[in-house]
Amino acid sequence: MDSRGVTDMDSRGVTGEIGRALDARLVPFALICWGAMLLGITAGSRAASIGGVAMLALFAVLLAFWLRTRSVGAFAGASVLLFGTLACCGIGWQVAAVESHPLGDLAADRASAAVQASIAEDPVALRSAGTGGWQQVRVRVRVEEVRIGNRDLGVGGAVTVFAPAEVWSELLPGQQVRFRAKFETPRRHDLTVAVAYTDGAPQEIGPASWYQQWAATVRGRFAHAAERALPPDQAGLLPGLVVGDTSDLDDEVKDAFRAAGLTHLTAVSGANVSIVLGAVLLVVTAIGVGPRTAAVLAALALVAFVVIVRPSPSVLRAAAMGSVTILAMVTGRRRQALPALSGSVVLLLLVHPELAVNFGFALSVVATLALIVIAPVWSDRLRARGWPRSVAEIVAVATAAFVVTTPLVAAMAGTVSVVSIAANILVAPVVAIITVCGGFTALLAVVSIPVAEWGARSVTLPLWWLLTVADTTSGWPGAGVVVPSGIHGAVLTVGILTSAGVTVMLAVRWMNPALRRTRRCGVAPSFRAQFRSGRSASSRAR
16 A cells, blocks of 8 residues: 555545535534533632533523524534533532542642552653653552551542653553652642652552553564664664654654654554554455445454554544544545544543643644645645645645644644644655554564564665654754743744735735736747747748
8 A cells, every 4th residue: 555545545534525514513512522621620620610500501591592492503502501511510520529639638748658559551751851861751540549657548549650760661551550659739730639759669560451461562572673673763763653662762863853843753643543544444445345344344453553552541542533534434424524523522531531631632633623624625726726636635734734733832842843844745655654564564573573574674765764854854944943832832823824824825816817917928928929930930931
């Protein structure tokens, strides 16, 4: 499968058919659910309660109006407000439990205690200031028991642990650990009840589940095969592109990808899921498998992929977003892309409310929304001006994703990659090749590492191109622009992008009449007239 096939599938499957209205009926439900979660998590349970009461009052007004007029708009608005009221009640209850959690008092006193917990997500390496190394990890755990002196607190709740990377980085989700830590009040509002700091190894480590051990085996054998077959920079990059394993990725490569706006490639995203499922569907369709069987096989491939890359909330979010791409092709109803995206947002927020304040979740949602709403329009306009279809789609997708995600990136990191569009356009043809071939290589590594080495060598050239683009574009003058972080940076970036867009539109409108005048009376018509008169004179001479 070549990159153009994947691009065509993504554009037709995700974005829908141009000229047909998008089904946006579920969009208000996703927005009000997200707003309710944000309100409760960032402002507290009291604010969530006030928001719920306000929505309930508006619901009563619209319901009374609907009973009198039978207006469809009033019924739709009442339904959205009722759902928002329920969402506010749900998140208010969860936030109240966090606010009254027993660990809150321990965190306020900065007390130390013995903890028994289970690992909730993969440990994330943190770069220590001034050393350039990765000395600490941040890991989210689910607390099961806290022991203070002779008193045991059988409490639950999420805690963020900062621990030494030497031992904690090898832990797997689901493992039971015992350790001693000092508690402090969380600095972020993300439904964690406390922050814990420990400077030693866990006193006791339980085994992970069988599927987590299997996933770790696949990832480990895949990384080993890449290490034996590829140069160090490529060997560290390939697992990151395929399964999101960046543990062996060189720091210089990370910095280059960040400056070039390519960091999203080394994180498991909806694009990874789309490419993997697209490859599976293309293969099973080519061998004559029916739509229902193809859907079942695609679902099995999705489950296996999620298990290998670890089923943390962020990976589940990526799976849901990537599934939007495939749903249209499986069902044969391309207009379902936007409702599927909205439904995925609602479901994930109800199951994992903390995703409402997760930048990765927001980036994934808005990028997918850009593929559905913006990219098709821009692609059609480019094709109307004579651009080849594949080029128009790549440029439209990269530009749309950049426009909608840049304000969020600015708010999160305080920097904007000016070269992001160019870099993503240049690497677009090889990303699908690396993902598909790398996925088959990971499966081959389970059976035989020597055979998997040949699979890893097959992507040597695409990996070289990806690294070359990242290194070159990140070194361009002004590749990264520093902006204020937070809401100020987001507003400033929106203003700059809007101004740039208006300038481009005015320039295009000014150039079109000029080009038409040039065609009517410019050099080209005069040249054609002279050429024709020359041909006539030659004919008469003969």
